[in-house]
Amino acid sequence: MKATVMYSAGDVRVESVPDPRLLEPTDAIVRITHACICGSDLWPYKEMQSSEHGRQMGHEFVGVVDAVGADVRTVKRGDLVVAPFAFSDGTCEFCHEGIHTSCVHGGFFGVGMENVGGGQAEAVRVPLADGTLFKLPVGKDDALMPSLLTLTDVMGTGHHAAVTARVRPGKKVAVIGDGAVGLCGVIAARRLGAEQIIILGRHPGRIALAREFGATDVVGERGNEAIECVRELTGSFGVHSVLECVGTDQAMRTAIGIARPGGAIGRVGVPHYEEIPNAQPSFYGNITVSGGPAPVRSYIEELLPDILEGRIEPGRVFDLVTGIDCVPTGYQAMNERKAIKVMITF
Ligand SMILES: [Zn+2]
Numbered sequence: 001m002k003a004t005v006m007y008s009a010g011d012v013r014v015e016s017v018p019d020p021r022l023l024e025p026t027d028a029i030v031r032i033t034h035a036c037i038c039g040s041d042l043w044p045y046k047e048m049q050s051s052e053h054g055r056q057m058g059h060e061f062v063g064v065v066d067a068v069g070a071d072v073r074t075v076k077r078g079d080l081v082v083a084p085f086a087f088s089d090g091t092c093e094f095c096h097e098g099i100h101t102s103c104v105h106g107g108f109f110g111v112g113m114e115n116v117g118g119g120q121a122e123a124v125r126v127p128l129a130d131g132t133l134f135k136l137p138v139g140k141d142d143a144l145m146p147s148l149l150t151l152t153d154v155m156g157t158g159h160h161a162a163v164t165a166r167v168r169p170g171k172k173v174a175v176i177g178d179g180a181v182g183l184c185g186v187i188a189a190r191r192l193g194a195e196q197i198i199i200l201g202r203h204p205g206r207i208a209l210a211r212e213f214g215a216t217d218v219v220g221e222r223g224n225e226a227i228e229c230v231r232e233l234t235g236s237f238g239v240h241s242v243l244e245c246v247g248t249d250q251a252m253r254t255a256i257g258i259a260r261p262g263g264a265i266g267r268v269g270v271p272h273y274e275e276i277p278n279a280q281p282s283f284y285g286n287i288t289v290s291g292g293p294a295p296v297r298s299y300i301e302e303l304l305p306d307i308l309e310g311r312i313e314p315g316r317v318f319d320l321v322t323g324i325d326c327v328p329t330g331y332q333a334m335n336e337r338k339a340i341k342v343m344i345t346f
Helices: 039-047 145-152 154-164 180-191 204-213 223-233 249-258 279-284 296-308 324-335
Strands: 002-008 011-016 028-037 061-068 080-083 123-126 172-176 196-200 217-219 239-244 259-267 288-291 318-322 341-345
Touching: 002 324, 011 324, 028 080, 028 145, 028 324, 039 324, 061 123, 061 145, 080 145, 145 154, 145 296, 154 180, 154 239, 154 259, 154 288, 154 296, 172 180, 172 249, 180 196, 180 204, 180 239, 196 204, 196 223, 204 217, 217 223, 223 249, 239 249, 249 259, 249 279, 318 324, 324 341
Parallel strands: 172 196, 172 239, 196 217, 239 259, 259 288, 318 341
Antiparallel strands: 002 011, 028 061, 028 123, 028 341, 061 080
């Protein structure tokens, strides 16, 4: 089968690799129909050290179950399923607490784990299929597919940022980052009833989409200027909730700078800083710093009806569609910010 393999920064290729096969009785093999390139794939695309064997990429996919192991009960051959970016058993202590990304038997797709490939491929082995896969109530050509595909990661991650930043009805929210996750964070904040939603970003197309998703204000400045602008927009106190969807030191400094006393920050950008900055301002402001990898699996049931009934349209973040052979071009387009998010169809 064809799969996307990254060898070093900027060197991503589509290659023939062995077909995945069932290794455990709890496995499923999924033939992928739709997949995406994630903003988080751009970190290795910028930074990866060269690797002789490469790393199979991708962690966002929808597909049709091709085979299941003897112990799989909840999905069968022919089912259309969505997978979260992490696999999990659904039965351990942390899965029961809704933190599926900390499943004691779990792991992640597309990070080079032994015998677990990636989602930017024609097929993938899914460990712990019962706990991981969610059967979709539509066909693979359904018009809602782009939005359903965001349940694998970005919509669930934007929602997680909003939940961990404690977004509540009537509150003031800021979203740092105008990538797909930030845009889904705007959807999530509005869905949870925020009254004011300030997007921090400067890319015109993305900002326009953010406004359609529910952003009420836009701040294009960065650093201290951005902090001043947000304070001006919020009667000088700052916001109750910050959705930090970038992961840089500067983004965290801004987040702490714009959170009002007693506020909360939901971090979903993978941190590319060693220490959380501004310890004293966050301490004296009683600011909660929360967030982490979104337990997307636990949010699928909650978000799915809103997509099926048309209340949210996160699939609008896709602005480039490609086949598997052109995935490297898709990486380039996202890295150069020419595309918000790339959908791969098979
Ligand atoms: Zn678990």
